Amino acid sequence: MLLSLLSVIFAATASVQAVDPLVDLTYAKYQGQTLQNGVNQWLSVRYAAPCIGNLRFSAAQEPLSENTTQDATKEGAVCLSANNQEGLQFGSARQPMAEDCLFLAVYAPANATVDSKLPIMFFIQGGGFGSNSNANFNGTGLVEASGMNMMVVRINYRVGILGFIGGSAVNADTKGAVPNNGLNDMVAAARWVKQHAASFGGDPDHIVLSGDSSGGNAIDILLTANDGAGFPDLFVGAAAESTGWGSDPYAVDRDSQLTAAINATGCSNSTDPIDCMRTMPISEFQTKLPKGGWGPTIDNKMLSAPHYQLMEAGKFQKIPVIYGSASNEGTPDFISNQSASTAADIENHIRNQVASITDEQVTSMLAAYPESLNNMSFFGRDVSSKNDTLRKGKGVQWQRDASVLTELKLQCVAAFFSDMFAASSVSGNYHYRYNILDSTPGGKNDQGLFTEHTSELYAIWGTNNTDGGDPGCFKLDSSDPLSCATGQKIVQAYWISFVRTLNPNTHRLDGSPEWEEWSIAQPKRIVLDNTAASMETMGAATGEVVIEGMNQRQRCNSLVLPLSKTINAGLKSGQSLPPFANGTRADPTLGVGSSGNTTTAVTDVTG
Missing domain, CATH: 3.40.50.1820 (Alpha/Beta hydrolase fold, catalytic domain)
Structure with a gap:
């Protein structure tokens, strides 16, 4: 009886002991640290x-x-x-x-x-x-x-x-x-x-x-x-x-x-x-091997159709999500043409990105992204040259080209995903715009990259934990006017909270705002800045520049997103998109700037 009791005690004690750095996974033992x-x-x-x-x-x-x-x-x-x-x-x-x-x-x-x-x-x-x-x-x-x-x-x-x-x-x-x-x-x-x-x-x-x-x-x-x-x-x-x-x-x-x-x-x-x-x-x-990119292929397992079509049809796992983008996604050289100097350079890049684009659509794109974007972004940020020596792109039309690619390849796509989750009434549908800017000498502001593609990773993972390219503003005391240390902590706390509870608000940093959910009627996203966070509505952001009568929400849904979808579908010249969800349901974003897909079907997600 005593031996049995001792066995129970020892077993209970063992079950609550801290994990040993030497872990036995049955197929191998791994010595950690x-x-x-x-x-x-x-x-x-x-x-x-x-x-x-x-x-x-x-x-x-x-x-x-x-x-x-x-x-x-x-x-x-x-x-x-x-x-x-x-x-x-x-x-x-x-x-x-x-x-x-x-x-x-x-x-x-x-x-x-x-x-x-x-x-x-x-x-x-x-x-x-x-x-x-x-x-x-x-x-x-x-x-x-x-x-x-x-x-x-x-x-x-x-x-x-x-x-x-x-x-x-x-x-x-x-x-x-x-x-x-x-x-x-x-x-x-x-x-x-x-x-x-x-x-x-x-x-x-x-x-x-x-x-x-x-x-x-x-x-x-x-x-x-x-x-x-x-x-x-x-x-x-x-x-x-x-x-x-x-x-x-x-x-x-x-x-x-x-x-x-x-x-x-x-x-x-x-x-x-x-x-x-x-x-x-x-x-x-x-x-x-010849040069050339490889990526996912439709195999009727991982992919049964271009995945934008699956999203339109509501064919995706319904779980809490965060989607979002950085404010200047397109500035890196692997996205935009940093040497773009003429309107013809912009047009050629658009045509190279969208094989099925028509002349009329090209004209609309050039009008929607005018030369003024070389000096002021559609979020009202000054993107003119701050340091000609350190500036990564030397083309005078670089920022305009980057603006096109920012929305065509990334921001409008991220908004589409949030819309599709909203259309399926998924609870826990969050969206962000990462806007932290490093204005320290030699930083992203001087380089003309501003808040570029994936720059939010530095904030999520924290100082000295990524690739060594931490923004200089992370390292400044929060009292310094160029500091973004507070902004970094705010971002990281939201992400940690989401991982822990599937809600970014549960363990958010004290004093930071509630991150409201996105809906189609009210596409709310959190803006993550150097010293604070705030909520904005896509298309009605503080400082947003309305271009050719369109705000960002209208521009994405009516002009840009249909082109983005043709990229995902791999359409060629003369081909056009199938109707939304291949005609199985109406586009839930109609009436908020969307003109819907065109009507000539190429593939059928339901077939």
Whole structure:
């Protein structure tokens, strides 16, 4: 009897002991590290088997068993970026690259137990599906800022042709090649978290997605996966930062790109061209590949149609979400033409972005984005040159071009997602405009980048936790007029609160306003500034410039968004959009500036 009682006591005591940095995952033991700030970290945990050799182009497989303890105090390799060799990404010793790259990192409070059930932030980095461009972010700051009340997981996933090979020959492959492996990797990593979260103190039933740029795009696709069911067994919320979209082609639309890769690698005469590329040494393969972006392909699993159509039809997982953008999304050189000097440069860039655009639409776009945008943004920000030497773009029409791309590729798209969640009456539908501006000497203001694409990541993750490019204003005392330290804390608190409770208001910073939800009739978004936050209505923002009789809400819905949708649908010259939701329901945004889609159907989401 006494022995039984002691056994119960010992078992109860063991169940509440803090998680040991040496964690046993059954297939392997990983030695992590306890930091001085009271956070445990495990930096290079395999969530899948090495994606090399015969597993190149295959979906992620279960991680292999290891007989020795694995060192998780050092970073594992990030996934090999498109057309590059194994080595250092961006020349950074922090970011070694290799084909063998399916690692994740875990950050959790050192006092967590297997019963803590901490909410989990699951971060999907961006990089245009061509690189892991936000590699090796440090999650300790988020855990600490949460009061030791959350867990952070960040993952690598395959990119370029290694992650997104597609085409008819891939579908016909009998040796394991499948499209969308980058997306498959994300799901494999999430399933790993679901299985092992408790071993680190996490709640397997509270995984909240966070992702920027193409990571945000990936979130959009994951929510529309499985013909709109998404992954309800995995995800309970999502924050898509600076999200946009590219095209979502069918396999046959990838055939010319796949053929070019087969020819360039010398595999065209092989009896099995896919296997020829599969078995080629990685250095030779990467050297021979032609330039060109790869991304998601419609496969009737991850994607059953261009995902804007799935959103229109209400075919997406209904969970609380945050969508939003930075004020000057389009200023970086990988989005806008920083050398744009003439109206012809602007027109050519628009035509290159929207293959199906008509001459009439081009004329309307040029009128809606006049030369005045080179000096004053549509939010009333002075975007004229502050420092000709430091200014990144030398073209006199750069800011105008950036304004076009800001809305065409990003801001109007993010608003569309919020509208579709509102149309489905999803509770917990939040939207933001990130507006923090670094005006310190040499900062983003001097560079002409202002509040650029994905700059909100610096605020969300906190100082010294990202890529070393923290805005100088983060480091200034809040009493300094150039400081944005308070703004950073406000942003981070909203995101932590959302991860913890699916509501950004529950644990918001004292004195910051309630973040109101977005609706179609009242498209409210929070503006995140250097020293404060405030609510605004899209189309009626303080300082907003009305151009050609249209505010931003009207411009997005009536002019820009139909063009954005043609990009996602991959339409060519002479093709036009199908009716909204392929005619299965009316456009809920009609009457708030939307002219609806045109009526010639190209694809049918319901067929």
